[in-house]
Amino acid sequence: MILNFRHKITQLFTCLTLLICSLTACKKDTYVGKDPYGDAKPQLDLKVNTLTASPVEGAIASTVTLSGSGFLKYKTDLKVQFNGEQAEILSVTDTEVKVKVPEWASSGLITYMVGAQILPGPKFRVTGTLQIDKTFNSYVGANDDIYSITALPDGRMIIAGNFTDYNNAGIRAGYSKLAIISSQGVLDKSYKPGKGFPSGHVYKSVVLQDGKILVGGNFNSFDTRNNQISNIAKISLTGGIDSTVYTYTDRSGEIKKSAAPTFKAFFNNAVDELLVQPDGNIIVSGSFKYYMTKTYYPNQKDTIITDSTQINYMARIKPDGSLDKTYNFNTQTNKANEGFNGFIYKSYMQADGKLIVAGGFSSYNGENVSKIVRLNLDGSLDKSFNPGTGPNGTISSIQPYLNGQMLISGEFLSYNGKNRTRVAIINENGSLDESFDPGVSANGSISRAIRLGNGKILLTGNFQKFNNINRFGLAVVEANGTLSPAYNTLGGFVFSSFIFRSPVNEIINVDNGEAAILVGSFNSLDLQQNTRLVKIKY
Template sequence: MKRYSYLILLLAILVACAKSKISPRVDDPYKEQVLPAIYFNKDGINPTGAKIGELVMVSGKGFLKSKDKLSFLFNGVKAEIVTLTDTSAQLKVPADAASGNVAAQVDQQYFFGPFFRVRGVFEMDTLFPSKVAANGDVEDIIPVENGKYLIVGDFTDVDESGKKGKQLRVARLNHDGRLDKSFGPDNVLNGTNTAVLAAVMLPGNKYLVAGGFNNYEGVNYVNSIAMLNNNGSLAADKIFSPTAKEIIVSQLKGGVSGRINSLHVQADGKILASGFFRFYVQPNYNLVGANGQDSVHLDSIQVNGLVRLMPDGSFDSTYNYDHAMHMGNEGPNGYIYRSLLLPDGKLLIGGSFTKYNGQSVSRLARLNTDGSLDPSFAIGAGADQSVENFARQPDGKIVVVGSFNNFGGLKLPRAARINENGTVDPTFNLGVGTSGYFASIGFMPGGEIILGGAFTEYNGLKRNNLVVLNANGSFHPTYNSMGGVTADKNGNTGFVKKILQQTGEKSMLVVGTFTKFDYRDANRLVRITYP
């Protein structure tokens, strides 16, 4: 044991001696700074915005030293160099460029320069009040009477109205985008306690809204669906409890126990709702507790993400219901993200499910008018990952988007078009597609397709959550120069939730979770003009 102790002591002495011979470094580590081979002047581009094919001048230093390897990129797209000196370069704005930063590239080194706006024909209307729009997510927008719009979401103020805290998640806009202050009187706590996700216009200028809330204007047992009067107040009745106490209740007799994502009103007035819920619920106010006090109980029926209500909100037991078991049929074995009521009364549903009423359907299914599975809808293998959204073209074909890579057994990343019978339309192909996923879709009058989602690239081009395609899925040559939509400060993806075409105008309204469009302030609402 002593021998080991001596060895340890000897090693310690040797290390100490070695340390005493090492001179401490006194050189300033920041004395010799390595300057970049190329740099741009501050505000070193003139003009700061131009159209594709036009000439611009960038200024900086070090351009000639690397001229044989030097490239200039407009948001990742290589530009033609027209003239070059050591301190300036005249460049032609390249095709497929979009708003973003200009950069210089030498081999694998990148030197980032100033911001440049590519001006195009698909542009934000800067006179529209987007900057002061909504202070929270806008999930849906519908046209209503007199050229106005109803918006719903998770906001508490719109248009900096001074009604913050009273404009809760439901608001009406005038045609110019300004808040309609006649909607939701100042003395009413108008709105819900959590997000509203969908809205539908009803006869008589009333509205139907749905989401994940459980009260409206402080009225309880308004379970995820509410009918509103034209001024935004809850369509309500007064009833009396067993102890003769007056109670304000929703005119709709029931709702659901979770979140409604999609809402539809049939021609006969019946209401179809789909989403993330398990039960239809209806409050029973006619109960008395053990001590004689009033008591309320929620009667429930299991329905599994899909339900049809009568116009008064009572349960419709003729839709996908097992009368012997007194509950809904099995329905989907996963979530329904989106549904679409078709002209013939059938319902298209998409989401994360792989079965419907025990039958394989692979994340997309068409239902008959009684809620049963339509076997004539032949999508084959369907989608290998979630279907997020879809929209129907005027010719009856349907464009489906999501996070899938394959659809119907074919390599169709993130988007596919299907015929009315469910078979894949082979004329529609996006190629490599996006680096992320698509979650929304809209059509323009000329057949162009607008896709929104969460992505930074599209077919190798830098694109920010929004892209416009031709009807065959190819990249539109002139509608993609804008810088897309930018995520909000909470990290939401910024993808577009709903695209609305305004009748009679070459413009559209786009809503979502974004805070910028084309790098301009646009708080969840923007108006886009096009030729």
């Protein structure tokens, strides 16, 4: 009896304990923390026309009317920008704002700012001296990157790259990695490459003295010729490869015939640059370590012999593709000299055939050098070219300037110890031209630079600002390095992936120096579709 009573008391106590705990757990916490949205700005009582401005385009300092409602309420704090550059507000009513196009405006989006709050407005095209040539056929363009463009003597142009189609000709048409276009950008169908380059990339093309094309890249087949070429090929302007027909006896004793390319050169890795010297010989540079040649069916036997010669990054070959052993070569050991100890990023040939070479190297034939050198006609180091310490970073572009000078650009921040941010002019002897000073310059790499026909300098690259002015990949500067008024109104480049990068791979001057053609990876420039190539005039 007593045990039973104690058991019931224990059960009752346990139940009361559980009840108290549950009530305590369910008690509402009266502490109130800081509202995470308490500092949020109230929504602007402002509506803007995002579709159009009046007019839809205009020059620097012209007046533009923007429409909407609620402007007067924010008259004191309201700011208007043209592609990031602040405009002067001329007048404000509740439904209209009149502004002056700012001095360094470029085509793009007009935005409204009230404090830290931003409202997008309409697009506006700023007109200037530099304009897109709308008669040039580049709206459809190439379906992938164009790496280079080469002018032919008759006005046509060769484009090379990673594309498999141009102007919707169709992938089966064979204009893969290489095509010929007219001076107006129209596909030249007299070039019939069969299947073209079915794989790999074509980086560069040059015109040889016999009128045929030499192309370099990373490939091992052309049309139906699989594994008969390697990273370099000689092609006619109609699309054929020069061939030699060999007769041989196969292992069963049957007599057969086979065609193989007449051009003798092969390389074990990519060819990036080709330069034709005045005597017709060709300088080849790239990431290769071996030059190779093949002997087909010797003594009419069913065999192919491959010979290789170790050569670091640069070689000179003859017009038939055979190796020129008078260029940086030791004939006693039958081996190439050491050459560069690092990659070549860019090379430029002077009118006298000497070579300016820039890269990631620190020595040449065992001798310490800066990142830019000049080579004599025999490949030896030209010690009259003295850049001092040279650039402290990569040079990605070398172009001729005036009186033997050269325009260089890249990722460097100084040249021979003097500040020169990503673009400079150097004298014929390698010293810095101190009259050209870009100041703060670009806030990203300048991958390409060229002197235009009117003396101004066009810069392109992976930058958004130049001297703190919004330029989005393209800037034009004067001969002293300052931004050129009226030449910087073009809106920036746009890409299909929406990831900004270096937009242009090569630029050539055309139309007797009154225009230029740019090729690269972009899809649009100045609010207009121009797919991987565009012609600008001035």
